[in-house]
Each structure stands twice: as C-alpha cells, then as structure tokens.
Amino acid sequence: MKITPLYPIHKQLGAAFEKQHSDWNIATEFTDAVLEHHAVRNNVGIADVSYRGRYRLTGEDRAKFLHRIISNDVEGLTTGQGTYATILTHRGKIIADMNISVLEDAIGVDTAPETTEILFNELDKYIIADDVELSDVTAETGAIAVHGPKSTSLVQSVLNIDELAALPEGSNCFREADSLFKHTIVCVRTDGTGEMGWTVYTAAEDLVLLWETLMTEGARFSAQPIGWNALESLRIEAGIPRYGAELTDSVIPLEAELEHAIDFEKGCYIGQEIVARMKYRGHPNRLLRGIEFDTGSTSVGAISNSRLPRPGAPVFKDDKEVGWITSATFAPTLEKSIALGYVRMQVTEAGSRVRIETSEGSIDGTVVLLPFS
Secondary structure (H helix, E strand, C coil): CCCCCCHHHHHCCEEEEEECCCEEEEEEECHHHHHHHHHHCEEEEEEEECCCEEEEEECCHHHHHHHHHCCCCCCCCCCCEEEEEEEEECCEEEEEEEEEEEEECEEEEEEEEHHHHHHHHHHCCCCCCCEHHHHHCCCCCEEEECCCCHHHHHHHHHHHHCCHCCCCCCCCEEEECCCCCCCCCEEECCCCCCCEEEEEEEEEHHHHHHHHHHHHHHHCCCCCCCCCCHHHHHHHHCCCCCCCCEEEECCCCHHHCHHHCCCCCCCCCCCCCHHHHHHCCCCCEEEEEEHHHHHCCCCEECCCCCCCCCCCEEEEECCCEEEEEEEEECCCCCCCEEEEEEEEECCCCCCEEEEEEEEEEEEEEEEECCCCC
C-alpha cells in the first residue's frame, strides 16, 4: 500500500485512513467529514493530494507534441497559463483527464492516480522524433490543495505572492527557493470543490514544512485539515466528475459535459473525429446529471448511508432502465442526499422523476442540472 510524504503528519493528527485510488492509504477524515466540508464552504480547508500523478515535459517540442495528442489547445498557451484536457482512444473514449500547467522551462501534467501509469505510457509511445523528454515526478514531488473563500488570502500570505486573486482557473505562479523552502513552489489555481482553490506543488522533502506552514498561518483564517471524504462530498455537490467514477474509458467527453476540455477549432488529435461528429452531426445518447433523493418522513433531506446507492446502481424511468449511478453522498451544504450519474437523453431535463435500485430497496429521486443548488 502506498503512502504520501505527509502520512506520518496525518497519523499524528489522528486522521482515519482508508485504501483509495489504486492502493493509496489516504486520510479520509481528521475530525468529521461534515465539519471539514463546511470548513471549505465557509473558510478554508487544506488537503494532501500527493497521491495524484505528476509529470514534467521538457524539450523544444513539448507544447507541439502535447497539442497534437490531447483534446485541448496547448500551443496557444503562454508561460503561467494552463488548461484542462483529456486524452482519448481512437473511438473518442476517455483514457485519462489532466490539468496542464505551462511553466517557464517545462509543462506540468497532473492526472488522477488511476491513470498515472497508463497516461505516462500513452504519451511516451508517441514520442518518436520529437525533442521531448517525459518524466514521472510523482515520487519526488508532493501536492497540497487549499480550497475555500479564504484560500487565496492564506496562500498569498504563505507564498508572499500578491497577484493570486487575479489569476484565472488553470493559471500558475511560483515562489523561488529561498532560505525557508529549499525548492521552488508552484501554485496552480484549481477550483475542484466549487470554491476558489489552489494546488501547491513542491519537492517531497519540502512538503512537510509546506504543510506545517500552511496550517500554522491558516489558524488566522480558521483553516482545517480535510480528508478524502470531505473532498468527495464537495466535488459531488459542485457536479465535478473525476476519473474512476464519472470518467472512464467507456465515456466520451461530451457525455460528461466536458466541452471545456475540448478545443473544437484546433487540428486533429486522437479521437477528434468521433467527438466532432457527436458535436456537429448528432448528440450523446446519455448525459451526466445530478439526482436528488426523496427522503420520505426524515426531518432533513438525507437517507441513511447504508441506503445510498453504490456506483453502478441502475436508474429507472417507470419500468425502463435509463442509466446508472456513478457517485452518491450526503451533501452537507444542501442538507440532502444526492448522486451523480448518467441518464439517457429522454430523462436529462431538470425535474425528471427516476427510481434507483439499491441492495435495500428502491429510492425515488429527481434529476437536476449541475452543479447542485
């Protein structure tokens, strides 16, 4: 089982751990998942996301190489900019999704732990005559996510960078190595919870110091450490798909409403023909939607955790199966139980009534557009 460089610190803080994401032993809760969820919505939460995969591309052809393979524009980006993209099969299905950061002397790639190895191999096989070097830097680096309405103030205070508030999503800036931190710290805006957020990257040997500095300075902003369970309920409320749940190699980006991951004006890339045909000549047969569960006589809008549908639970309209659940949770902000799932086009309109089959019986629900509100 794999652990991040911050595992000993989390253990000292009394975190609970579970195996998640391709055999990583991840802190799931530090105090209570609901309290941690509210910390992000109201103040700021700090999370270890070092289990995600990280690559570095160098060489003169790095932008041109990546541009011709993935679904979004790279050649049009300048230093400090970034984008979200996918890499697809020839049939337009998602092999991996990724966040791209254009640095001064390299391009950084951040991907899901489930796709760390496969994406590296997929990119590597296309390097033939290009002046490109691809390095997996997951083990030698770490990443800390800082989310919430006070996240910008906290990160600015720690990194001593004033222009953060003006950076659009995906953009990056950095703090040079100095007497405190031995290595450069790269900061990327990543709004992965529905709140303003930042992912801060540095060398593994500086990660503990960075965590402790964020936590110490974070006391001024009511910051709390948050675990995987809170990150999940936050992203589900925000309607953000993740690889291994909503995104798999059986899904086409347009089915997951990932048009922001695609540049429809760029030239060819792997899977482009299928995606373009679906965009301009047809439509997906299914779409990602939210579902709010009926709660019967309960006093709040929640059903018991044991009754929450598991991933893959079938969704029915009347007696016809029309989709399946990908993620489900209690949403603390909304005070109700919700899910993400794919449903066929005839039930994608907000207000459509559906039924979900679980091991403990059926649950009725209502289809909603994302994000939940």
